[in-house]
Amino acid sequence: MTDTPKTGWFKRLSAGLARSSQQMTETVVSTFVKEPLDEAALERLEEHLLESDLGPAATGRIVERFRALRFGKTSDAREVKEALADAVAAELLPRQASFDPLGSGIKPFVVLFVGVNGSGKTTTLGKIASDLTARGAKVMVVAADTFRAAAREQLKVWAERAGADFESRRDGADPAGLAFDAFTRARAENFDVVLIDTAGRLQNKSALMDELLKIVRVLKKIDPEAPHETLLVLDATVGRNALAQEQIFGRTAYVSGLVMTKLDGTARGGVLVPVAQASDAPIKLIGVGEGVEDLQPFDARAFARSLVGLED
Numbered sequence: 001m002t003d004t005p006k007t008g009w010f011k012r013l014s015a016g017l018a019r020s021s022q023q024m025t026e027t028v029v030s031t032f033v034k035e036p037l038d039e040a041a042l043e044r045l046e047e048h049l050l051e052s053d054l055g056p057a058a059t060g061r062i063v064e065r066f067r068a069l070r071f072g073k074t075s076d077a078r079e080v081k082e083a084l085a086d087a088v089a090a091e092l093l094p095r096q097a098s099f100d101p102l103g104s105g106i107k108p109f110v111v112l113f114v115g116v117n118g119s120g121k122t123t124t125l126g127k128i129a130s131d132l133t134a135r136g137a138k139v140m141v142v143a144a145d146t147f148r149a150a151a152r153e154q155l156k157v158w159a160e161r162a163g164a165d166f167e168s169r170r171d172g173a174d175p176a177g178l179a180f181d182a183f184t185r186a187r188a189e190n191f192d193v194v195l196i197d198t199a200g201r202l203q204n205k206s207a208l209m210d211e212l213l214k215i216v217r218v219l220k221k222i223d224p225e226a227p228h229e230t231l232l233v234l235d236a237t238v239g240r241n242a243l244a245q246e247q248i249f250g251r252t253a254y255v256s257g258l259v260m261t262k263l264d265g266t267a268r269g270g271v272l273v274p275v276a277q278a279s280d281a282p283i284k285l286i287g288v289g290e291g292v293e294d295l296q297p298f299d300a301r302a303f304a305r306s307l308v309g310l311e312d
């Protein structure tokens with residue numbers, strides 16, 4: 001069979017979620033294939049869903065859906081998986097949105113990346129830069145984490161690989177000043193997209209938030225609508241700590257979309273559900289590996305099906 005782009009994409013998603021889907025299949029699905037759906041089984045379902053980090057609210061609703069379904073003694077694995085996928089998709093569909101900097105009509109379209117160090121911000125920005133330049137866009141990458149030379153270097157490598165312009169300053173320069181100058185040049189030189197990486201040191205939370213807000217303020221001096229997107233990058237492997245990070249950034253940084261990275265590195269990919277539901281911002285992208293193609297648009301239905309181990 002030829003590998004269409006669609007199936008290739010779904011295969012990557014499924015491979016990335018393999019650890020989570022294995023956990024789901026081993027616990028939840030096997031419970032119902034072996035025995036009828038009685039109260040004891042529903043209790044075990046609740047336990048397993050909580051262990052998969054789906055969170056109490058979504059878990060409660062999913063258990064109720066299963067109670068209403070009344071599987072007979074002979075329900076097979078496929079039937080259980082389909083029902084579970086539908087239940088998880090129903091939780092996530094209202095929390096899905098697309099990231100489309102080239103389709104907005106805004107030029108240059110400014111994207112701010114926020115999140116703690118190590119969450120995958122730089123990698124995500126680099127993957128997006130590669131995708132946009134491959135589609136013919138003129139892209140500028142801005143390293144507004146001016147304190148860490150290593151962070152700048154890493155970003156520079158991504159920018160060069162993508163064929164994007166790169167803007168940075170010496171150690172300790174004002175990140176807001178850099179963002180202002182970069183945006184000004186991007187306007188003058190007709191760039192399509194400006195991608196701004198920011199610092200993520202949470203040790204000094206209020207200074208970090210002040211720095212982010214200052215960047216937002218100066219961008220608005222040039223264009224009151226900027227930044228046109230603020231993506232909060234969260235690492236799925238930190239589990240429910242991602243919820244705390246969402247609260248810290250979500251409250252102050254005007255986040256407009258979430259990116260959940262490293263879903264391939266955890267068996268508890270279900271954590272995406274409570275994070276999506278706690279946030280005012282929808283999930284726009286997910287990372288299921290280190291390759292450029294492993295950053296994918298978030299598709300709630302496909303995610304739910306992969307999470308429970310369905311193959312299409």
Ligand SMILES: Nc1nc2c(ncn2[C@@H]2O[C@H](COP(=O)(O)OP(=O)(O)OP(=O)(O)O)[C@@H](O)[C@H]2O)c(=O)[nH]1
Pocket residue numbers: 115116117118119120121122123124151154200261262263264265286287288289290294
């Ligand atoms: N397996 C896997 N690794 C990822 C994914 N996204 C990012 N990474 C890796 O996670 C590590 C941290 O990513 P960075 O992009 O450096 O994180 P950052 O938030 O920019 O952190 P600093 O550079 O410390 O500010 C890198 O080794 C990435 O290759 C993903 O979806 N899956």
